[in-house]
Amino acid sequence: MNSSIGILIAHGIPPGIANALIEKYPPPVPDLTKVSTQLIKKELKSRCKRYRKVVPPSPFLTGLQMFSKEKSPGIMEENPTLNMDELNNLLTKMYEQLGEEQRKAYENLAIVDHKRWEMEMRFYEHFVSEASRNDEDASSS
The missing domain is CATH 1.10.8 (Helicase, Ruva Protein; domain 3)
Incomplete structure (x- = not known):
């Protein structure tokens, strides 16, 4: 990249x-x-x-979700028989056992993702409102 x-x-x-x-x-x-x-x-x-x-932006992820997204493929490879509930419980326990510094790294990623979502949402709302105004103008003509 x-x-x-x-x-x-x-x-x-x-x-x-x-x-x-x-x-x-x-x-x-x-x-x-x-x-x-x-x-x-x-x-x-x-x-x-x-x-x-115009499609709405994908939702932002939390620190736990960022951690899960990164770690779940490896865990599923090691334990292919885990169901989703067991996987989620295991990932949550692993996340809770992380040190403060490691957890902070995932929380910082979540903050960046939240800012991405906010920016995309502003543009989405702008274009949706603009499109609805254009539709109103076209129908009133």
């Missing part, structure tokens, strides 16, 4: 939009860590016009 894309994703910009911004504005021309909100809105708007469909 391109380091510029990684930086954008770390700042909460969705991967697809990060790739599109990199393609349109390849480094080192702009400093991609300071991509303007207007530029992101413009890219989202063009995507919405292209696909004619």
Whole structure:
């Protein structure tokens, strides 16, 4: 993965939009860590016009969910007979046994994911309200 894309994703910009911004504005021309909100809105708007469909953002994950997402494939490989309840209980116990520093790392990832969700939700609400206004204008004409 391109380091510029990684930086954008770390700042909460969705991967697809990060790739599109990199393609349109390849480094080192702009400093991609300071991509303007207007530029992101413009890219989202063009995507919405292209696909004619706006979907709500995927929900944000908690620290426990981040931990589970990372560890569950390995545990399922070691114990293929575990059902989902047993797996969840095991992952929860493992997460509770983590040290404060390790748990903080997963909580920080969750904070970044929550910021991603907030940003995507703002854009989603903006486009939904804009679309409903356009529908109202079209029906009143």
